[in-house]
Amino acid sequence: MLFVVAVVAFLAACTARESDAPNVIVPGGPGEQAQTLAPEDVGTDRWVAPNEADLKYVVGMIGHHRQALEMAALAPERAQNETVKALASRIYDTQGPEIGAMEQWQRQFGEKAPAHGHSGKMPEVDHKSMPGMATDEQLAALKAARGADFDRLFLQLMIAHHEGALKMALDLLSTGSDARVEEMANDVMVSQQDEINTMKAIKIP
Template sequence: MRVLLVAVLVASLASCTAPAGDSPPVIVPKGPGEQAATVAPEDVGTDRWSAPSEADLKYVASMIEHHRQALVMSALAPERASNETVKGLASRIHDTQGPEIGAMEQWRRQFAEQAPAHGHRGELPHVDHRSMPGMATDEQLAALRAARGPEFDRLFLQLMIAHHEGALTMANELLASGSDVRVEEMANDVVASQSDEIARMRAITIP
């Protein structure tokens, strides 16, 4: 029995001290329909670059524009809204989504910088803003700009709830098809913050 234990201990020590190159590669799953990548054991847990999926790129490009419209809408509230809760919510949306745009733009810059060095062309997808769920039309934005008082409050809540619901649709689609961890974290943040804000907006009563 003692000989057996010694043999097991020696084998364990040998495996711990074996060169990294002798260890089998780690398989990293990608998005649906994409071939899995192999990563050397020493690269696991590091910031080793891997190309994001088309779903990641499309989501970030779309959500930047989606957030920008929310900033336009929320910036109208201080001078036009009469309900203090609406004003506070609009301020929160503006303060939250501005930094989120900055984070997404930084991610895009890093992708554009790193892609050519890894044999990727670094092309960003074209996004049809009109096709994004929840986006207010030009006519709806014009009506919001023209409204004042309770009329503004009601229209703002109507448009922003629809806008947030569209963002949830986009985020959930990304979580089902994306592959980049940072983009998934951003999508999870959208789901958490905007689900809470939808509940707050639905609870507001405008006489």
């Protein structure tokens, strides 16, 4: 019996490819099947470069997150409700690193883009028109508020802000082509829906 197991293991090893690294799954476009690429195909002509939806999502979500950080940074000195303070701290601690991850993705795309016939330049995005973005007037009102007034306005604006991020992530998941951007969008869907539920449950007298 041990001899048979050894033979099977030997045959499996003989049929292994040059690289033991796992294959890379590259999602296709809407209605298309995903491709499975060997590790040595990454960076070659078989690699599917990010599409315009991926690029716009990353540029847009970086700006979207930065406004969330701006609002969250106001809470320590202005908020009264301890749950609001804790939530703002969580948003700040989560979305800061997410911005870093998206900026790293941009740098990596810029390095690979010329080999795929792309300039590597990021598209222009009108951040003020993105869903859920607070206006300049709303931000000014939030900065001027204190105590329970701040708590109520913060929750109102941040719920709308998170709902806008969910819409952006959902749109990306139906139009994007890059696996890593899709993963980041899924993270936004999970974390921000959870925070929306938390915010809606907070009662400010």
